[in-house]
Amino acid sequence: MIVAGIDVGSLTAKCVLFEEKVIAYSIAKVTPDLENTAKAVYSDAVKKAGVSAEYIVATGYGRNKVSFANLKVTEITCHAFGAKSIFPSCRTVIDIGGQDSKVIAVENGVKNFVMNDKCAAGTGRFLEVMASALNVDVSKLGELDEKADKPVNISSTCTVFAESEVVSYIAQGEKVENIVAGLHNAIASRIAAMAKRIDLKPDVVLTGGVAKNKGVKRALEEILQIKILVPEEPQIVGAIGAAIVGKNYASRGRKSERF
Amino acid sequence: MLKKMKSNEKMKQLMTNYYMMGFASEHVSWITSGAPVEILYAMDIYPFYPENHSALFGAAKQGTYYAEVAEKLGFSRDLCSYARCDIGCVVSSVNVPNPTFLFACNNICNTVVKWYEVLSRIYKVPLFFLDTPFVRKELKENYIRYVHDQLVEFIDFAEKITGKELSDLKLRKTLQLALKGVKAYKDALLMGRNKPSPLTAFDAFINMAPIVCLRGTEYPINFYEEMKLELEDRVKKGIAAVDDEKIRLLWDNIPIWYRLKWLGEFFASRNTCIVADTYTNAWSWMIVKDKSNVLESLAETYIFIYLNVGIEHMAKAINDLVNIYDVDGVVIHSNRSCKPYSFGQYEIQKMIEVPSVVIEADMVDERVFSEAQIVTRLEAFLEMLK
Ligand SMILES: Nc1ncnc2c1ncn2[C@@H]1O[C@H](COP(=O)(O)OP(=O)(O)OP(=O)(O)O)[C@@H](O)[C@H]1O
Ligand code: SF4
Ligand SMILES: [Mg+2]
Secondary structure, three states: OOEEEEEEEEEEEEEEOOOOOOEEEEEEEEOOOOOHHHHHHHHHHHHHHHOOOOEEEEEEOOHHHOOOOEEOOOOOHHHHHHHHHOOOOOEEEEEEOOOOOOEEEEEEEEEEEEOOOOOOOOOHHHHHHHHHHHHOOOHHHHHHOOOOOOOOOOOOOOOOHHHHHHHHHHHHOOOOHHHHHHHHHHHHHHHHHHHHHHHHHHHOEOOOOHHHOHHHHHHHHHHHHHOOOOOOOOHHHHHHHHHHHHHHEEEEHOOOOOO | OOOOOOOHHHHHHHHHHHHHHHHHHOOOOEEEOOOOHHHHHHHOEEEEOOHHHHHHHHHHOOOHHHHHHHHHHHOOOOOHHHHHHHHHHOOOOOOOOOOOEEEEEOOOOHHHHHHHHHHHOOOOOOOEEEEOOOOOOOOOHHHHHHHHHHHHHHHHHHOOOOHHOOOHHHHHHHHHHHHHHHHHHHHHHHHOOOOOOOHHHHHHHHHHHHHHHHOOOOOHHHHHHHHHHHHHHHHHHOOOOHHHHHHHHEOOOOOOOHHHHHHHHHOOOOEEEEEEHHHHHHHHOOOOOOOHHHHHHHHHHHHHHHHHHHHHHHHHHHHHHHHHHHOOEEEEEEEOOOOHHHOHHHHHHHHOOOEEEEEEEEEOOHHHOHHHHHHHHHHHHHHOOO
């Protein structure tokens, strides 16, 4: 059976067509019309795959707005299943998206989870704000991090205050590379504080769009003193998980819209 | 979809009468929720509860408006929203019984100290402040003596202001009534042990005002006995509060008043029943200790209340409820307003015997509530429990 997993996050929508493995996927920016965003990203994946799905699962913030989905599941459950399917040794998932970050303890499904509070610190949004203050593209942050020799110390946890700290480092003539590495350390310490609330067991898998940033992986490994695995395309892990949850669910012949 | 209890209507009548009584009373004391109200009732002094009043405004979704009024005067947004809403109401001349004096006890928090000082300046009336030592591990004898002596002073204070005398017999009678009321209340709440449960914590929240405001009078005794009968009747007829109850949960902290109905429907539509909570149970634990000395009994009772004890005690209380009500998990409301209630929740979480989830919100201030974030946390938690 071909299943589609659609993850409508706060910043991007992801769709995966899945049979025994990923057949095709698509990523698009979220527009205010979530239903249409989901349709567009689904059509795009179908076009790439040349087949359509028999069963559709929606996840992410916009899941309840996807009226054509057969099932709706939260991204917590989906990231757990997705990461576990890619790395069967996975016991912990750290997902850093655009607006949320979460640490999930995985056993057979979700054992426990913690999420960031309302504040944007510790999420992709934080890095986007800082990148724009530094006038660099977020996709370049990883390379810049590698070239840092003495990361600065960002003491504010609040995004607004941290931005003004960054601005003052720029004014002092600090190297951009060192500011970037300092920001990655700040985000990592924020995530580490969250991770302390649950039992962090190896292997740890990093997912979400921010996982593409090598600097965040570096900083997390340093602060948590643990090796971190990153899937080839970390941004679609939630969508993969959605498809897998859907497969299990449909094969058990269940009908309800909720997990 | 929510099954309304008949008690709700009776409660509304009872509380309307209670508020009317305030306007007709010669002497009114404003009082914090954790202060020994029995002394006031024994002296025929009417107790007015700003916290209850703010909760009412919160449930009516007017709390944020009045909180903003207080903020415009310079009160910080970090201050408890019961306090902000109350101060906002007072300066906006919302009709409330004017105080003859104020009675604040810090067994719930230290916010009430400054809050009541502000009220004292606004109304130009005297304030009596009862200081209860915090019980980190064990309650010591000298704590009881310390509070006992202040109670003696308080009685003197109240007698001088009102010109009335406290009769020892009347105080004992009032304590008896309070004890009976608490017992009736507890028995009604315990109906939540039934599977499926005939009531939800939301029913308990809606119907908690009488035990808070009228404790020490006949009213709560009759009210909660009837409420229990209604619940027994539901059990007999096989009526569950939530259809097809699959998951049973415990709620920790003050309810999110402006979202009571929304949360009730959220859980009910997911076959989940919140069968009990720590907030309403805080009053069910107010069993006045039986000592020969009445004031010592009162002192001990009011020192050892839920928000005035260390987290080991709090965790134990939660685990007791987990076992009594046989729940599958705990929803922990991290309440931006109430620091003593929310502080330590992450530590307590580790000590709870069943899975739990933390949601961040505020009991009265709607600006703090983020629906999408809360839905995701709660749904993920329910998925995890399945
Ligand atoms: N190549 C890249 N390098 C660095 N960061 C990236 C890259 N691509 C995307 N990101 C970051 O990933 C974030 C989006 O991640 P993702 O798509 O997982 O979020 P989302 O699922 O929409 O959000 P959420 O899960 O919080 O609702 C953005 O903040 C973006 O800056
Ligand atoms: S801080 Fe908590 S205990 Fe104190 S008045 Fe506010 S709600 Fe009550
Ligand atoms: Mg996401």
